[in-house]
Amino acid sequence: MTTLEILILALLQGLTEFLPISSSAHLILPSEILGWQDQGLAFDVAVHVGTLFAVVLYFRQEVASMAVSWVATFKNGFKLADSNVDFDGKLAWWILFATIPAGLFGLLGKDFIEAHLRSALVIAATTLLFGFLLGYADILAGKRTANNSNKSIENLGFKGAMLIGFAQAVALIPGTSRSGITMTIGLFLGLSRESAARFSFLLSIPAIAMAGSYLTLKLITSTEAVDWQAIGLGSVLAFVSAYACIHYFLILLEKVGMMPFVIYRLILGVALLWFVLA
Secondary structure, three states, rough: HHHHHHHHHHHHHHOOOOOOOOHHHHHHHHHHHHOOOOHHHHHHHHHHHHHHHHHHHHHHHHHHHHHHHHHHHHHHHOOOOOOOOOHHHHHHHHHHHHHHHHHHHHHHHHHHHHOOOOOOOHHHHHHHHHHHHHHHHHHHHHHHHOOOOOEEEEHHHHHHHHHHHHHHOOOOOOOOHHHHHHHHHHHHHOOHHHHHHHHHHHHHHHHHHHHHHHHHHHHHHHHOOOHHOOOOOOOHHHHHHHHHHHHHHHHHHHHHHHHHHHHHHHHHHHHHHHHHHH
């Protein structure tokens, strides 16, 4: 990889991992449009590590609190319905269980996805479809905000968390956007924009860790040459861009909602359709 390719792909991974616009789509598109070669396993591992460190560091207080409370649930005998159980402990279990669908779907469907769904046409279709759904969900959230009737994460419940978890599994299809579809379902379930985004970010931690671990295992067992410069530069750039993205996205979300990202998705989807059909 050239330095320019490392720079662009690492920044794309960091910026799009947590925005509702699909990181996988933006990483596939350079090879589809510009003819770049696949970045390889080592680089995939590097950018996943960078984004994982970014989200854990940004939500370090919430993560630490959930970890402590999760351990405490063992002493409580897993009576999560007990009102005396700390909510952070319940939230940790919700996130762990909600990660299972994506893990199973990825394990069983990865070969089919790699073979048939990593194309510009599929990305165009999913970008448009889930862009429209995100826009509709955001409009509903705006109306609830005006009526002061949005829910917080505490009101989501285990069933709601699992619904978002199943949505995250669908996001393995390129162009869907993991953060986009999880926020969309969160909004449909009545969460505020900020609560939907925060739950999506926290849910991303085990998902990214799981994907990174799988890629690392593949890298260890492969004969692929490792470009340590690309790994180092890619992980640092992905970390910095992802951390900044989370911070400014939450600020922007509070002011303008999801609509700028919806518009971007629709423009991107139409442009991709034109590119494919032309």
